[in-house]
Amino acid sequence: MNVSGILSFKYGCFLGIMLLFSNYLAGQEFHTSCSLNVKVAVVDPQGKPLAYVNVGVLGQSIGGSTNEEGILIFKNLCKDNYAFQFSRIGWGQDEITFLIEKDTSILMVLRESGIMLDKITVLGYGDKIGKTTIKEVLDLEALRSTMGFGLAESLKQLPGVQTLNTGASISKPIIQGLHSNRVLILQNGVRQEGQQWGSEHAPEIDPFLSTKIQVIKGAGSIRYGGDALGGIILVEPPPLRREKGIDGELHLQGMSNGKLGILSGQINGNHSFGNLPVSGRIQGTLKNGGNLHTPDYFMNNTGVREENFSWMLGTEKNNLNSTFFYSRYFSILGILRDAHIGNLTDLTNAIERGRPLSDGAFSREIGRPQQQILHEFFQWKNIIDLQHDGHLEINLSRQFNRRKEFDAHRNFGTLPTSLENPNILFEITTYRGEVDLEHNWNANFHGHIGLAAMQQVNTTDRGSLIPDYSQWTGGVYYTLKYKKPTSLWEIEGGIRYDMNRLRIDDLNPKLQDFKQNQFQGFSGTLSSVFHLSTSGFLVFQTGSSWRTPHVSELFSEGVHHGSASYEKGNPYLEPERAFNNSIHFEWKEGKFKVQSTAYYNWINKYIFLSPQREAVLSIRGAFPAFNYNQSNVSIAGLDGNMTYSLNNHWDFTFQAAMVKGRNVTENDFLIYMPTNKVQLFSTYYLNAKENATHSFIRTQLTHVAKQGRVPADFDYALPPDGYFRVDIEFLTHIENKFFPNIELGIALNNATNTRYREYLNRFRYFIQEPGRNLVVRLRIPFGHS
Amino acid sequence: MKNQIFSIYLIFTYLTIFTLSCEKDTTADPDNESELITTVSITFTPSTGAAKSFKWTDKDGAGGLAPVIESIVLASNTSYIISTTFLDESKSPAENITAEIQGESDEHLICYAVSGSVPAVQVTDQDKKKNPLGLAGTLKTTTAGNGSIKVSLKHMPDKKASTPCSTGETDVEVTFPVTIN
Numbered sequence: 001m002n003v004s005g006i007l008s009f010k011y012g013c014f015l016g017i018m019l020l021f022s023n024y025l026a027g028q029e030f031h032t033s034c035s036l037n038v039k040v041a042v043v044d045p046q047g048k049p050l051a052y053v054n055v056g057v058l059g060q061s062i063g064g065s066t067n068e069e070g071i072l073i074f075k076n077l078c079k080d081n082y083a084f085q086f087s088r089i090g091w092g093q094d095e096i097t098f099l100i101e102k103d104t105s106i107l108m109v110l111r112e113s114g115i116m117l118d119k120i121t122v123l124g125y126g127d128k129i130g131k132t133t134i135k136e137v138l139d140l141e142a143l144r145s146t147m148g149f150g151l152a153e154s155l156k157q158l159p160g161v162q163t164l165n166t167g168a169s170i171s172k173p174i175i176q177g178l179h180s181n182r183v184l185i186l187q188n189g190v191r192q193e194g195q196q197w198g199s200e201h202a203p204e205i206d207p208f209l210s211t212k213i214q215v216i217k218g219a220g221s222i223r224y225g226g227d228a229l230g231g232i233i234l235v236e237p238p239p240l241r242r243e244k245g246i247d248g249e250l251h252l253q254g255m256s257n258g259k260l261g262i263l264s265g266q267i268n269g270n271h272s273f274g275n276l277p278v279s280g281r282i283q284g285t286l287k288n289g290g291n292l293h294t295p296d297y298f299m300n301n302t303g304v305r306e307e308n309f310s311w312m313l314g315t316e317k318n319n320l321n322s323t324f325f326y327s328r329y330f331s332i333l334g335i336l337r338d339a340h341i342g343n344l345t346d347l348t349n350a351i352e353r354g355r356p357l358s359d360g361a362f363s364r365e366i367g368r369p370q371q372q373i374l375h376e377f378f379q380w381k382n383i384i385d386l387q388h389d390g391h392l393e394i395n396l397s398r399q400f401n402r403r404k405e406f407d408a409h410r411n412f413g414t415l416p417t418s419l420e421n422p423n424i425l426f427e428i429t430t431y432r433g434e435v436d437l438e439h440n441w442n443a444n445f446h447g448h449i450g451l452a453a454m455q456q457v458n459t460t461d462r463g464s465l466i467p468d469y470s471q472w473t474g475g476v477y478y479t480l481k482y483k484k485p486t487s488l489w490e491i492e493g494g495i496r497y498d499m500n501r502l503r504i505d506d507l508n509p510k511l512q513d514f515k516q517n518q519f520q521g522f523s524g525t526l527s528s529v530f531h532l533s534t535s536g537f538l539v540f541q542t543g544s545s546w547r548t549p550h551v552s553e554l555f556s557e558g559v560h561h562g563s564a565s566y567e568k569g570n571p572y573l574e575p576e577r578a579f580n581n582s583i584h585f586e587w588k589e590g591k592f593k594v595q596s597t598a599y600y601n602w603i604n605k606y607i608f609l610s611p612q613r614e615a616v617l618s619i620r621g622a623f624p625a626f627n628y629n630q631s632n633v634s635i636a637g638l639d640g641n642m643t644y645s646l647n648n649h650w651d652f653t654f655q656a657a658m659v660k661g662r663n664v665t666e667n668d669f670l671i672y673m674p675t676n677k678v679q680l681f682s683t684y685y686l687n688a689k690e691n692a693t694h695s696f697i698r699t700q701l702t703h704v705a706k707q708g709r710v711p712a713d714f715d716y717a718l719p720p721d722g723y724f725r726v727d728i729e730f731l732t733h734i735e736n737k738f739f740p741n742i743e744l745g746i747a748l749n750n751a752t753n754t755r756y757r758e759y760l761n762r763f764r765y766f767i768q769e770p771g772r773n774l775v776v777r778l779r780i781p782f783g784h785s
Numbered sequence: 786m787k788n789q790i791f792s793i794y795l796i797f798t799y800l801t802i803f804t805l806s807c808e809k810d811t812t813a814d815p816d817n818e819s820e821l822i823t824t825v826s827i828t829f830t831p832s833t834g835a836a837k838s839f840k841w842t843d844k845d846g847a848g849g850l851a852p853v854i855e856s857i858v859l860a861s862n863t864s865y866i867i868s869t870t871f872l873d874e875s876k877s878p879a880e881n882i883t884a885e886i887q888g889e890s891d892e893h894l895i896c897y898a899v900s901g902s903v904p905a906v907q908v909t910d911q912d913k914k915k916n917p918l919g920l921a922g923t924l925k926t927t928t929a930g931n932g933s934i935k936v937s938l939k940h941m942p943d944k945k946a947s948t949p950c951s952t953g954e955t956d957v958e959v960t961f962p963v964t965i966n
Binding site: 340341342343345346349352357408557558559566568616617618619620621622623 | 822823824825841843846847848851852937940943946951952953954955956957958959
C-alpha cells in the first residue's frame with residue numbers, strides 16, 4: 001500500500017468503508033509536481049452509485065459533488081495530506097484524511113443515516129449537468145407520493161411547473177408559461193416523440209419506472225435540443241444494480257375518488273457470467289380507475305386504465321457500459337361525456353349550466369369519447385469511459401406511438417359499441433441516433449461535443465386533422481465549461497445548429513407548394529455562476545433557442561369538438577425564436593434555505609391560435625374560427641421557495657410562483673398563462689427527521705388567485721374565482737423482519753372538499769375539479785444478496 | 786458462459802422486436818363519418834295553393850366553400866303545414882336521412898327558433914315515447930315583415946327538461962332568412 005489512510009471520524013453519521021486502489025492509472029510514475037489525480041467514487045451498501053455527495057478538502061476551496069455515477073475527480077493535487085470532507089443534504093457530514101502521493105482512486109461506501117434527499121428541491125451539482133444549468137430535482141419522497149397521479153402532477157410540486165389539464169385525467173406540464181412542443185421530455189436521455197403538440201395529449205410515460213425526475217434550463221440543456229423554449233424534463237430510471245443479488249420493490253396504491261387502484265413493481269438483479277457482469281430489471285404498472293366525483297356530482301366517463309411494462313439489461317466490462325432499455329406505455333382514458341359538444345350553441349348551453357345534466361353515477365366502464373394511447377420505446381445506450389479524458393456516449397433508439405381517439409359523434413342512431421373504428425388514428429415512428437463526447441481539456445475546461453440525427457414518419461390513418469408527413473432532423477452542438485477551483489466564477493457556454501427537412505404527403509392540392517419544407521438555425525446559451533460565499537450562489541443565464549412550426553400549426557384544418565372551434569393551420573408560418581434570460585439565487589445558512597428564479601423571455605414570431613372575426617358556417621351551426629398566427633410575445637415570471645427548519649420536528653416551506661405573458665404585437669395579454677399561486681407546507685416529524693424510518697404529518701395549504709391577466713374577447717367564459725385548497729399527508733416507515741423498510745403513506749387531498757375550478761383546465765366550463773380523495777399507498781422494498 | 790449471455794440478449798431482442806408493432810392500418814376509411822348531413826330542406830304547404838321548398842346546403846362541410854342558403858318567402862295571413870327533411874347530397878344519388886331520424890325518433894328533437902315577424906312553429910308530430918319530435922309542424926303568418934327561422938336537430942336531448950332545446954348535442958343548426966309578403 002502506497003497510500004496510507006488516517007481515519008478520523010468526527011460525528012459518526014457515516015458508517016464508511018474505505019477501499020483504496022493504488023493502481024488507478026497503471027504505469028503512472030511517481031509525481032513530484034502538483035499533477036496528481038484523485039478519483040472519488042461513492043456508493044451505497046448495495047453498490048449503487050450515490051450522486052450529490054459533496055466532497056471537499058478541509059482548508060482548501062476545491063471540491064464539488066459526485067455525479068450520476070457517484071464519481072468526483074480531483075485534479076492537479078500536490079503530494080500532501082488531504083482531509084476530504086463528505087456531506088450530503090440531510091445526512092450530516094464527516095471527514096477522512098489521506099496521504100496522497102500518486103494518482104489514487106478512493107471508493108467510499110456510505111450508509112444512509114437519515115432521509116434520502118432534501119424536502120422540496122435540490123439544486124444539483126454533478127459532472128454531466130453542471131451548476132451552470134439551472135436544475136430542479138423532484139425529491140424522491142415527493143415523487144413517490146404523487147406518482148399515482150401521473151407525470152405532470154408529480155412535476156407540479158416544483159415551484160416553476162404548473163399543469164394544463166383537460167378534465168381530471170389529462171395533464172401536461174407547463175414550464176415558464178410554455179407547454180406542448182415548447183417543452184421537451186426525455187426518457188433515459190432520449191426525446192419523447194409522440195403527438196405532444198396537442199393540448200389534450202398527455203405525456204406517455206409511466207412515472208413508476210423512474211426514481212428521478214428533474215427540470216433543467218440553461219447551457220447544459222442545449223445538449224438535448226435547441227428547441228426547448230420552456231425547459232427540459234428528464235425522466236430517468238434508476239441505475240442498474242451493480243453487485244450480485246436481487247432486489248426490488250412493490251407499490252400498492254388505492255384512491256377513494258374514482259376507486260382507483262395501482263399495482264406496480266420491479267425486480268433488479270445482477271449476476272456474473274464468467275467474468276462478465278450482467279444487470280437487469282423488469283418493471284410494470286397496472287392502473288384501474290372509474291368515474292371521478294366532484295363535491296356535488298360524478299363526472300361520467302372519466303375512468304382510466306394503464307398497463308405499462310419496461311425492462312433494462314446492461315453490462316459493464318473494462319471501459320464499456322452497454323444498456324438496452326425497452327418501455328411500453330398503454331393507456332385508455334375516458335373523456336368527460338358532457339364536454340363533447342356539437343357546436344357553439346351547445347357550448348353556450350353547457351357553460352350556462354356549468355355542470356353536467358345529471359348527477360351521474362360511479363362506473364368503471366369507459367365509453368365514448370375516449371383515447372387509447374400506446375407508446376413503445378427501445379434504446380441501446382453505450383458509454384465508453386475514456387478515463388480522465390471524459391466519456392463517449394452513443395445512443396440509438398426507436399419509438400412508436402399510436403394514438404386512437406373515439407368520438408361520441410353520430411348524426412343519428414346509436415353509437416357503435418365496438419372500439420374497432422377510431423375517428424382519429426395517428427401512428428408515428430421515430431428513429432434517433434446520438435453521439436456525445438464529454439471531454440476534459442484540462443483541470444479547468446470541460447466540454448461536450450455531439451451530434452444527433454432523427455428520422456420520423458407520421459401517418460394519419462383516420463380523421464383528417466393533420467396530413468401524413470416525414471421528417472429528418474440533424475443537429476450538432478458544442479458546450480464548454482470553465483471552472484477553476486480557486487475562482488468564485490464558473491462559466492458555461494453552448495452553441496448548437498439544427499436543420500429540419502419536412503415532407504408533407506397527401507396534402508390538399510391547393511397547398512402543393514408547401515410539400516417540401518426546410519428549416520435551419522442556431523441556438524446558444526451562456527450561463528455563469530457566482531459564489532457569494534460557501535452558503536450561497538447566483539446563476540446568470542442568457543440564451544436563444546428556436547423551434548420549427550409543427551405540422552399541426554402549418555396544416556391542421558377542422559372542427560375541434562372539445563372547444564367547438566374551427567382551427568386552421570397557416571402554411572406561411574416561420575420558425576419562432578426565443579431569447580431567454582434568468583437569474584437564479586440560492587442560499588442556505590443555518591435553519592434557512594432559499595431558492596428563487598426570476599426570468600424574462602422574449603419570443604419572436606410566437607405561434608398561437610388567433611380568433612377570427614368571421615365564424616365558419618356549417619350545417620352544425622356557426623363555429624368560432626381560429627387561425628394559427630405569429631406575434632412577438634414576452635413572458636416574465638418569478639418563482640421560488642423558502643424553508644425554515646425550526647427544530648428536529650418542524651419544517652416550514654413557503655413556495656410561490658407568478659407568470660405574466662404579454663402579446664407585444666397586439667398589446668394584450670397571452671391566453672392560458674398560469675395563475676399566481678402560493679403554498680405553505682408545514683411538516684411535523686414524529687421522530688427525528690434524520691432518522692431513516694422517520695414519520696411525518698404534512699399539511700399543504702394552496703392558494704390560487706383568479707387569473708386577471710386575460711386577453712380581451714378571447715375566451716368563452718370569464719376565468720374562475722381563486723380558490724384555497726388543503727391537503728394532508730401522513731408518511732411512516734414500518735420495519736419488520738422480512739421487509740426492512742416499508743413506506744406507508746396516507747393522504748387526504750382536497751381535505752375540505754372545496755368546490756373550485758382551475759383556470760388552466762380546458763373543461764372548467766363544464767365541471768368542477770375533483771373533490772376529496774383519500775390515498776393510501778404502500779411501498780415495499782425487498783432485497784437478497 | 787458466452788452462449789448463456791448471448792441467449793439472454795437474443796431473448797430480450799426478440800421480445801422487443803415482437804412487441805414493437807407497427808402494422809399500417811389498411812382499411813381505407815379515412816373519415817369514418819360515413820353518414821353526414823349536407824342539406825336541410827323545409828317545405829311549406831299552404832291550406833290553398835302549391836307547396837314550396839327551401840334548402841340550406843353545405844356540400845363540403847365546415848370550411849371550404851360557403852354554404853348555399855335559400856330565403857324563405859311566405860304570404861301573410863296564411864296557415865302552413867311544415868315538413869322538414871335532412872339529406873346527404875355529398876353522395877350520388879343523394880341519401881335521405883329523415884327516415885333514419887324517424888327510426889330513432891326518441892333520440893332526436895327538431896327545434897325551431899324564430900325572430901322578427903315570423904310567428905312560432907307548433908310541432909305536431911310525436912316520437913315513439915309520445916314526446917315531441919319536430920319533423921312536422923304548423924305555422925300561421927299574420928302581418929308582412931322580415932325575420933328568420935333557426936332549425937336545429939338535437940341528438941340525445943332530455944325531452945323532460947324545462948327547455949328540451951337547450952339539452953343534447955347539436956347535429957344540425959341552420960338559419961333561414963324569412964320574408965313575409
